[in-house]
Amino acid sequence: MFKLLMPRDTQFNVMFTEMSANITQGATLLKEIFADFTDLPVRIQQLKTIEHRGDEITHTILIKLNKTFITPFDREDIHALAASMDDVLDYIYAAGLRIVTYKVTSPPRACALTAEIIIKQAHQIAKAVKNLEDHENVLACCVEINFLENEADRVTQEAMAELFETETNPINLIKLKELLETLERSTDKAEDVANVLESIVLKSR
Amino acid sequence: MFKLLMPRDTQFNVMFTEMSANITQGATLLKEIFADFTDLPVRIQQLKTIEHRGDEITHTILIKLNKTFITPFDREDIHALAASMDDVLDYIYAAGLRIVTYKVTSPPRACALTAEIIIKQAHQIAKAVKNLEDHENVLACCVEINFLENEADRVTQEAMAELFETETNPINLIKLKELLETLERSTDKAEDVANVLESIVLKSR
């Protein structure tokens, strides 16, 4: 009924869709980087461009929020959704950056696995954002995002145990431990996105 | 007056009470583990079961939230309270898990002390949740939880100084530093619970 009375605000939808496409692009590039370290500086620069594009979209969303009187859902939630989606991408870039800063040459296999999990979370975020008015679907996406975060926890956990088992150089251990943690944190931030999406759906019931 | 008109929603109270009992159980098991490392794998598995039970209760609270029209306090606060209580338990389990992953054999005495502080915080959380309609008591519990968090900070701080003073093996230092930090983070999350409780009381005045 409400939908009949009020035109759907497509612009926010468009921007959040663009944002999730951008996260997917970043996660995909990160996975490709882990598969092959050729041309590392160029590709980390591409990742930085994607991260910067994320900042721009976030900023555009906040500017629009300032100029819009009626929003499709609570102002604070639009703000929180934009901020948490931006966080996912920030950690994707932070992981890439650490490969360069730490001059990592042989990352644990868990890095590529976690990058793969981040891609799957990005797809679920895209699907949830697209269907934000269809509540049931959104909650199913949130469940899947949380499931994937648990999966990333398990993968990271096992890799960490193996790292402490086998790596005897403390400085290498510090580097790879932090790389694994940064990747895992990106999946945590995707869980934060799921929490905001869930909260939007809960409020609008 | 409001209380006369609306029946108190006991179900949320029951679930939050169960949640705090679960945190107390986890913290108590963690303290016992630090006192004696016998049968470590079995007991970390028990801790995992408790942590998993926490996830289930949190999920049940959110499902009920979806189906309830009138809630005893703001939907978002029920959500935030469940999430932050879950976080306390997550770090309790994370601390236990690190003992196994890092094959820790001689943890600093501060670990058992901090586990003891977490138990005390869990008791205050239980008390606050039980009296969530009696505002003064809740605020007193919050003050105590914050006091205990300061205490944990001090204990951790001293243990960290001693660790850097005495531990010459860098990999051991990394392990024990992170174990201490994980325990301290559980007390920080209890402070987050206190902040949500405080915020609920502030709003309802």
Add this chain to the structure above:
Amino acid sequence: MFKLLMPRDTQFNVMFTEMSANITQGATLLKEIFADFTDLPVRIQQLKTIEHRGDEITHTILIKLNKTFITPFDREDIHALAASMDDVLDYIYAAGLRIVTYKVTSPPRACALTAEIIIKQAHQIAKAVKNLEDHENVLACCVEINFLENEADRVTQEAMAELFETETNPINLIKLKELLETLERSTDKAEDVANVLESIVLKSR
């Protein structure tokens, strides 16, 4: 119009102004400490006094919030603003404390640079708090705080790369890495303050 009808609540303004002055004082002392390690224990004690003063102001704000029926902006936002300002100071003190705990003697030059950035953020927070009713100015301060946070990221990033390039003692590396991260986290918390300020302005439009 609203301003004509309701007297501005100057007391919250006064307290938030005091809070920002306190952050500026802490950041300034921290910068002085990095410039010269003379009398370190005395000056870290002074920093602790400033941090403790921050806790007191935060507490006073929350007490007043309990006793005030009409507040200049949302209760939850006053709560969040006080808490996030307190966090900035907590990390300033945490950085100072680490110099003592880790017995740091030659901190990277980036430490003093980041302390300088924190001072600049503190000035912007003070300006924003002073003009909380003049929305445009507040948003400009938030943009500047976020710009400064990016600057701190860059400085920290470069220092970290150099640290991993040159420091061969793993325990020294752990200490200096954490010192750099703690300082950077203070600038992140200033960004959280900016987010609360931004959110207050967005809501009141």
